[in-house]
Amino acid sequence: MIDGVATKTLVRHNDDRGFFMELLREDDAMYGRFGQASISKSFPGVIKAFHYHNGQDDIWYFPFGYAQVVLHDMRPDSPTFRQTDVYYMGEDQPYLLFIPRGVAHGYRVLGNSPAYLVYFTNTAYDPARPDEFRIPFDDPGIGFDWRTKNR
Template sequence: MQLTETKLKGCFLIEPTVFEDKRGYFLESYNQKTFNDLIGCEVDFVQDNESYSSKGVLRGLHFQKGEFAQAKLVRVIKGKVLDVALDLRKDSPTFGEHYSVELSEENKKQLFVPRGFAHGFVVLSETALFAYKCDNFYNKNSEGGVIYNDKILNINWQLNPDELIISEKDLKLPTLENLDL
């Protein structure tokens, strides 16, 4: 497993070791000891989530506030997405900056998004099966988000705006400037 810290401190790109032969492939997608040793802190994942989406579906940018803040380990099982992490830690030198990466069934990369970040993705393939681990349980009253097309963030979602499929709820999210943290 290879670990690379992104420009956002504490946010890591993870490339698993893949063993391939004529039968297919094998990889260890998660090992708690190896993972914690690599990132240098203890993360205890308590919930696994999965979503299936069509091309153009944009989910995000979401986060959980306060005691229900969540770190996530995200990956794509089938298809390809553009995954985005946004630093919302007010004391961070990279507050308001984002990191984006393509995650796919081909590259098998994963992204660790620490607490204090918003997260989202858009499906670039015809469909995508997206899976992620969370280190805290979901709490509806602690939901937060930032609008995907905030001009200050200037995120390149790699698709034309008319190709995007976004929930009504996500279309009503505030800009970073109007966010109540």
């Protein structure tokens, strides 16, 4: 696992009415400071990658749909510098993924339904000074193959 990345398994409390599940609490180890909460919808096959932040940490959760999430450590002082990790997230795998600043991240929607990403950041977006730096999804320095492999 890339240094500083963390996951939190989410627990559903089910009954005959449906379920209840806490996402993020102020006393969670991965929670630092609240900046913004957002939601994004992406259609099947879409790849949104890569980008990173210098001052912003992200916490991702996919409540509906499925995604292949790819992280790439771009921090030269990290013990996992240039390491790439893959996470499979979605409605049947409910967990939070903490992505520290300096780790490039992106995802590909899997399956035939849209994927919804709910994410929390430790800073609010400032259009005058956006802390978002883009890298092409097929960047040779990362070298990630987004194609689904037949096994």
